[in-house]
Amino acid sequence: MIRRNLDLILLALLTIFVMVNALAQWNLGPVTDVLGSAFVLFTPGYLIALMIFPEESLEFPVRVALSIGLSLALAAIGGILLYASGAGLANTSWIALIAGINIVGSLVVLIKRGRPDQAIVERYVIELGWTMGGLLLLIVAGLTGIILMARQSAYDRPSEGFTELWIANVDQSEDQIQIGIHNQEHQTASYDVVLRINGRYIEDWPEIELDSTQQWVTEYHLPPPISRKEIVVVSLYQTDKPNELYRRVQLQRDLVGQ
Amino acid sequence: MSLSIPVENKDTRGIHIRRVVIAADDWGWLLPLSAVVTLGLFVVVLSYNASRLELPYAYPLYWMGLLIQFIPIAIRLLGKPVNRKETIGLVVFLGFSLYLTKLLAHPLGLTFSDEFQQWRSAYDSLATNALFTPNPILNVSPYYPGLQNVTHAVVSITGLSIFDAAVMIIGATRLMFMLSLFLFFEQVSRSHRFAGLATLLYMCNPAFLGWTSYYVYQSLALPLSVLGLYCIVRLSNATNGTRFGLVFSTLIIIPAVIMTHHVTAFAFVGLLLLFAIVPPIWSRMNTHRVWYAATRATRRVSRRLSRWFAGLWFLARKNRSDHFENNGLGWLTLLTLIGIFIWITYVASSTLTYLGSQVFEIAAQVVGILTGQLSRASVYVAPDRPMIELYAGVGSLILLVIAVPFGMVQTVRRYRADSIAISMVVGSMGLFGALSIRFLSSRGGELLGRAWPYLYLLLAFVLAVGLFDLFDLKRWWRWPVRIGLIGFLVVLFTGGVANGWPPYWSRLPGQYLVGADERSVDDRNIAAADWARQNIQENSVMATDFVLHHILGAYGLQAPVLGMQSLFLDEGFGDYHLNLVNEYGIEYLVVDARMSESLPLSGFYYGSWENTHPRTAPANIRNLLKYDAMDNVSRIYDNGSIVFYDVRELLR
Numbered sequence: 001m002i003r004r005n006l007d008l009i010l011l012a013l014l015t016i017f018v019m020v021n022a023l024a025q026w027n028l029g030p031v032t033d034v035l036g037s038a039f040v041l042f043t044p045g046y047l048i049a050l051m052i053f054p055e056e057s058l059e060f061p062v063r064v065a066l067s068i069g070l071s072l073a074l075a076a077i078g079g080i081l082l083y084a085s086g087a088g089l090a091n092t093s094w095i096a097l098i099a100g101i102n103i104v105g106s107l108v109v110l111i112k113r114g115r116p117d118q119a120i121v122e123r124y125v126i127e128l129g130w131t132m133g134g135l136l137l138l139i140v141a142g143l144t145g146i147i148l149m150a151r152q153s154a155y156d157r158p159s160e161g162f163t164e165l166w167i168a169n170v171d172q173s174e175d176q177i178q179i180g181i182h183n184q185e186h187q188t189a190s191y192d193v194v195l196r197i198n199g200r201y202i203e204d205w206p207e208i209e210l211d212s213t214q215q216w217v218t219e220y221h222l223p224p225p226i227s228r229k230e231i232v233v234v235s236l237y238q239t240d241k242p243n244e245l246y247r248r249v250q251l252q253r254d255l256v257g258q
Numbered sequence: 259m260s261l262s263i264p265v266e267n268k269d270t271r272g273i274h275i276r277r278v279v280i281a282a283d284d285w286g287w288l289l290p291l292s293a294v295v296t297l298g299l300f301v302v303v304l305s306y307n308a309s310r311l312e313l314p315y316a317y318p319l320y321w322m323g324l325l326i327q328f329i330p331i332a333i334r335l336l337g338k339p340v341n342r343k344e345t346i347g348l349v350v351f352l353g354f355s356l357y358l359t360k361l362l363a364h365p366l367g368l369t370f371s372d373e374f375q376q377w378r379s380a381y382d383s384l385a386t387n388a389l390f391t392p393n394p395i396l397n398v399s400p401y402y403p404g405l406q407n408v409t410h411a412v413v414s415i416t417g418l419s420i421f422d423a424a425v426m427i428i429g430a431t432r433l434m435f436m437l438s439l440f441l442f443f444e445q446v447s448r449s450h451r452f453a454g455l456a457t458l459l460y461m462c463n464p465a466f467l468g469w470t471s472y473y474v475y476q477s478l479a480l481p482l483s484v485l486g487l488y489c490i491v492r493l494s495n496a497t498n499g500t501r502f503g504l505v506f507s508t509l510i511i512i513p514a515v516i517m518t519h520h521v522t523a524f525a526f527v528g529l530l531l532l533f534a535i536v537p538p539i540w541s542r543m544n545t546h547r548v549w550y551a552a553t554r555a556t557r558r559v560s561r562r563l564s565r566w567f568a569g570l571w572f573l574a575r576k577n578r579s580d581h582f583e584n585n586g587l588g589w590l591t592l593l594t595l596i597g598i599f600i601w602i603t604y605v606a607s608s609t610l611t612y613l614g615s616q617v618f619e620i621a622a623q624v625v626g627i628l629t630g631q632l633s634r635a636s637v638y639v640a641p642d643r644p645m646i647e648l649y650a651g652v653g654s655l656i657l658l659v660i661a662v663p664f665g666m667v668q669t670v671r672r673y674r675a676d677s678i679a680i681s682m683v684v685g686s687m688g689l690f691g692a693l694s695i696r697f698l699s700s701r702g703g704e705l706l707g708r709a710w711p712y713l714y715l716l717l718a719f720v721l722a723v724g725l726f727d728l729f730d731l732k733r734w735w736r737w738p739v740r741i742g743l744i745g746f747l748v749v750l751f752t753g754g755v756a757n758g759w760p761p762y763w764s765r766l767p768g769q770y771l772v773g774a775d776e777r778s779v780d781d782r783n784i785a786a787a788d789w790a791r792q793n794i795q796e797n798s799v800m801a802t803d804f805v806l807h808h809i810l811g812a813y814g815l816q817a818p819v820l821g822m823q824s825l826f827l828d829e830g831f832g833d834y835h836l837n838l839v840n841e842y843g844i845e846y847l848v849v850d851a852r853m854s855e856s857l858p859l860s861g862f863y864y865g866s867w868e869n870t871h872p873r874t875a876p877a878n879i880r881n882l883l884k885y886d887a888m889d890n891v892s893r894i895y896d897n898g899s900i901v902f903y904d905v906r907e908l909l910r
């Protein structure tokens with residue numbers, strides 16, 4: 001009994017794992033990723049194929065193609081059904097839908113397998129010699145290594161560093177501004193920030209030292225306006241190059257009516 | 259060589275368990291050749307690393323890696339008879355390896371403009387747990403939610419990012435695609451050797467390496483439709499036991515295709531129409547009178563051609579059978595047509611305007627050229643590419659034009675009583691129509707690029723039949739012909755890559771390039787999009803270039819508009835520009851100052867319509883940044899390349 005329905009038992013365990021994982025909100029990294037993906041992209045199609053076809057007609061390539069294809073099609077249609085039903089496309093709705101298909105499918109297949117005319121079950125046994133087994137391991141290891149190498153190389157790609165500078169009004173106020181710097185130079189950098197209004201020096205923030213990817217954000221209350229139209233300019237300098245303008249942003253204050 | 263050994267054991271409860279033993283011999287050359295393909299993939303990844311370091315040998319290394327993957331499999335499948343398991347293993351492994359070839363160029367995130375469009379739809383459905391949220395960078399996308407739904411399910415259940423979920427989904431889809439292709443071709447040809455070769459030939463299509471590997475709705479819909487075709491073709495001669503399963507599977511797959519991708523749904527129903535309509539027409543036309551008239555007509559051209567036609571007449575007259583005329587696909591075709599009609603009428607009505615505008619534009623250009631109102635030079639600009647790719651690309655098209663008619667004749671000879679095979683022969687003639695449009699319209703290249711995956715379903719089969727007869731020649735010149743055929747496959751494959759997407763300048767990863775689609779996506783414009791998402795209200799209207807349009811629309815969650823090039827490229831800012839800003843409600847202008855550094859490699863900065871009037875000089879930096887000195891415009895963000903201007907004051 002157990003040997004005959006090993007696939008159904010594994011699917012039941014997978015379904016239980018996904019449900020418990022969702023309830024307990026575990027984060028098991030790649031385990032959740034792989035098993036969760038298999039739950040969506042393989043299991044419903046596998047069970048539906050077993051339900052609707054005589055098992056002996058489902059040779060291995062057809063079984064795999066139908067399992068993935070029907071799972072994808074069911075997820076595509078299932079989303080519409082969940083949306084139309086008002087349940088929405090939430091995590092719980094998806095789990096309920098797919099687990100429901102899996103439970104019903106498993107029961108039907110279990111009953112089907114109990115019938116004498118459907119009693120032939122195929123079990124695939126792959127026989128590999130040492131040489132072929134070693135080669136297979138080598139290929140799997142090779143592919144894993146290639147993927148890791150490609151990802152690492154993409155992470156380490158040479159790219160020119162840069163710095164982001166921005167200015168914004170705070171809460172639509174014309175008087176309160178926010179100034180921000182984001183260091184993306186791939187190294188620690190030191191900046192000087194100077195604020196001017198209509199070319200007039202107002203404030204500066206010298207030697208702001210930021211680690212790579214670190215941000216600096218400050219809010220500043222502007223002085224009362226002295227002319228109808230004011231241009232608030234924020235200039236950014238690298239501390240080691242004080243005479244070379246590095247970035248510049250500006251806000252225009254139109255004070256008509258104030 | 260031993261085959262699978264089914265061993266039936268009776269367990270204690272009287273149940274038969276059939277042990278299918280796949281013996282070591284069954285694997286044949288699968289594992290050694292898979293190791294070689296893996297080596298080819300390794301060489302490709304080395305070429306990517308070299309390209310990131312701007313080393314000169316990256317480009318030849320890339321091609322070497324591709325050929326190391328392709329040639330051994332081609333030689334094996336064209337050589338001595340290979341058993342079915344090994345054939346399936348070889349084509350599936352090669353197909354998957356070619357998917358990794360594309361993926362590993364950019365293994366950390368999406369880079370292609372159409373992928374950003376899908377990302378936005380998937381993000382919106384995840385953020386709202388709802389469907390049909392308007393997508394500002396591709397209006398039609400939310401109304402085809404198949405891919406979004408699958409992504410939503412995977413992301414919700416695993417917690418993966420959209421990109422990682424996309425890798426899982428397209429990877430699984432690729433596995434299913436390769437199996438479905440093989441099974442479909444095998445079902446039509448009733449030969450695993452033909453099916454293996456046809457699947458290999460399918461991988462030569464220009465869309466295989468790129469388009470069908472991207473995270474776009476076609477990458478899901480196309481494999482589903484091929485699986486549907488397999489079920490449908492198998493259905494036409496199924497036994498009672500499998501009939502229910504095949505009908506049920508087809509009835510799940512058809513709506514999934516319809517709600518996943520419009521063009522695939524149309525192509526799918528087109529193929530069904532072909533399979534349903536051609537056999538009865540062929541049978542009715544297949545009369546002595548028609549053939550006699552054709553033979554007489556061709557005698558005026560050449561006696562040899564006439565004799566050839568007479569031979570075909572003899573063969574074609576043999577295919578009359580009731581089953582041939584009535585393969586039972588009419589009702590499925592009708593059902594699919596009704597499904598598409600309902601979906602477009604009640605859900606995705608924007609499809610008609612989206613696709614209609616492109617079709618009308620192409621039709622107008624073709625008519626314009628045929629009537630002499632337009633010059634060919636005004637609509638067709640030959641892509642600029644390295645000489646070797648030009649030769650491979652043009653060579654592959656010439657070989658196709660020569661080989662397809664040969665394959666068609668061979669298919670008629672070999673499968674004259676098979677309605678699906680004859681329908682595929684008739685459908686293969688679409689190659690000539692598609693090629694004509696390619697050279698008669700500026701959008702023809704794009705159209706052909708989209709048509710290849712569907713057209714090749716027919717061409718690959720017809721070519722496989724044609725090639726196989728040549729390969730089994732018994733005379734002394736068998737070996738030269740075999741070597742020639744391997745060469746044919748290599749040219750077809752390399753030409754397919756050269757003619758396809760991505761083009762040579764964005765095929766390998768590396769430093770930022772101007773107007774180069776995937777090569778224009780870098781840390782700076784992604785940082786700008788991240789900043790916009792955090793600091794600017796969602797769905798603010800922005801005018802920008804083609805690349806930033808997609809990145810800001812996706813990662814920035816903004817609503818950029820296209821076609822605003824005059825705001826950036828014109829020297830001044832006058833009433834026309836002010837009206838433009840107000841008409842479209844533009845709140846922000848986003849400039850990538852690097853556009854002034856060189857001409858765009860794709861031929862355009864802002865949209866493909868620029869291609870018909872090629873630029874001679876890069877964008878002027880003064881024009882791009884003219885807003886620095888303009889009243890009522892604030893320069894709110896600067897990262898050294900990308901600048902945001904707030905122009906909301908102009909809307910008052």
